[in-house]
Amino acid sequence: MKKVKVAINGYGVIGKRVADAVHLQDDMELIGVCDIITDWRIKIAIKKGFPVFAFNADFKKQMTEAGIQIQGTLSDLIKKADIIVDCTPKKIAAQNVEQYKESNLKFILQGGEKHETTGHSFSAENNYETALGRASTRVVSCNTTSIVRTLTALKKEGLLKKARGTLLRRATDPWESHLNGIMNTLVPEKEIPSHQGPDAKSVDPDLDVITVAVKVPETLSHLHYWNVQLTKNASKEEVIAAFK
Ligand SMILES: NC(=O)c1ccc[n+]([C@@H]2O[C@H](COP(=O)([O-])OP(=O)(O)OC[C@H]3O[C@@H](n4cnc5c(N)ncnc54)[C@H](O)[C@@H]3O)[C@@H](O)[C@H]2O)c1
Known part of the structure; x- marks a missing residue:
């Protein structure tokens, strides 16, 4: 079997997980x-x-000099790859796009970049087929992925009319809480809708979804509250079944 040669740019919270996942695939080579x-x-x-x-x-x-064995630079890595997954911080990935395009390299960006950077936003649950054959896509953030997965489950069962969500967002990563964390306070986002609702619509424009968000003193997880209007009266069991 010809393996797809995958490169990862940015070995942080996202990149290290993508690297482990790629490493486990039979049809991919990291x-x-x-x-x-x-x-x-x-x-x-x-x-x-x-x-x-x-x-x-x-x-x-x-x-x-720090004792790390380095095989080359990003340019060398690009020459060897069929596809690159860019997990560098927001705006850095967008700067790399020209280089990827010039090298005719397929690329996937993390959700911190704008939809327009690739013209396609991806969530496997909802729009897997639309990504087939594309030269690039952007995998939406964890919050947007959660919104799309949850609402798509209801949509597929014909239950979803509209959804209004309140997101309690963790403020920072645990190891950076001394830099940009918050304590004993809440920081509501001033803009309504917060960006996650429109971001979910970049995956599925048919979703009728609006979000508001509040940053909370938490480093590990986000919490979403949803107020969902269904298309018909549905029992608790029908709603639970939609998520199975
Ligand atoms: N982790 C999340 O929950 C999350 C959620 C939403 C969006 N995002 C987006 O994804 C981006 C990456 O997230 P993360 O949590 O993995 O960040 P991270 O800071 O843990 O990882 C980024 C990695 O990229 C490296 N890097 C920085 N500049 C680089 C460069 N020029 N070339 C190569 N590598 C470089 C950093 O050293 C780091 O290892 C975020 O900045 C954000 O835009 C992340």
Whole structure:
């Protein structure tokens, strides 16, 4: 079987999980992960036997000096890949897009980038088929994925009329709570709708969904409350069955 050669750019919270998932597939080959860091996080990739690349020559030097074996730069990784999954921070991935396009490389971006960057937003539950054969897509954020999955389950059973959600959003990652965390306070988003509702519509424009969001002093998870109008009277069992 010809394996698809997959590269990962950004070996952080998302990238390390994508790398593990790709590594487990029979029809994919993880040909390398790329980053700029020099600490324990990237050393885990080395420990797992993943080839490690640096964003550019400067970071290659820094990473090599930190004792990390570097196989090349992002440009070298791009030459070897059939597809790249870009999990770098917001706006950095968008800057890499031109390079991917020039190299005729298929690419997948994380949900921090705008829909327009690829013109397609993906959630397997809802629009898998529309991504087939595309040169690029963007996998929507965890909050948007949750919205799309939940509402799609009701939609597929013909139950969904409209949905209004309140999102309690975690403020930051646990290891960054000293930098941009919050304590004993709540920060409501001033704009209504918050971006997650429109983002869900970038996957499925037919969803009638509006969200509001509040940032809460929490580092591990988000909580969504939904007020959903159904198309007909439905029993509790019918609604639960839609999610099975
Ligand atoms: N994790 C989430 O829950 C979440 C939710 C919604 C959206 N996102 C979006 O996804 C992005 C990535 O999320 P994450 O949680 O994995 O972030 P992260 O900070 O854990 O990982 C980003 C990785 O990219 C690396 N990096 C930075 N600049 C780079 C460069 N120029 N070249 C290569 N690597 C570089 C960083 O060193 C880090 O390892 C976020 O910035 C955000 O836009 C994340």
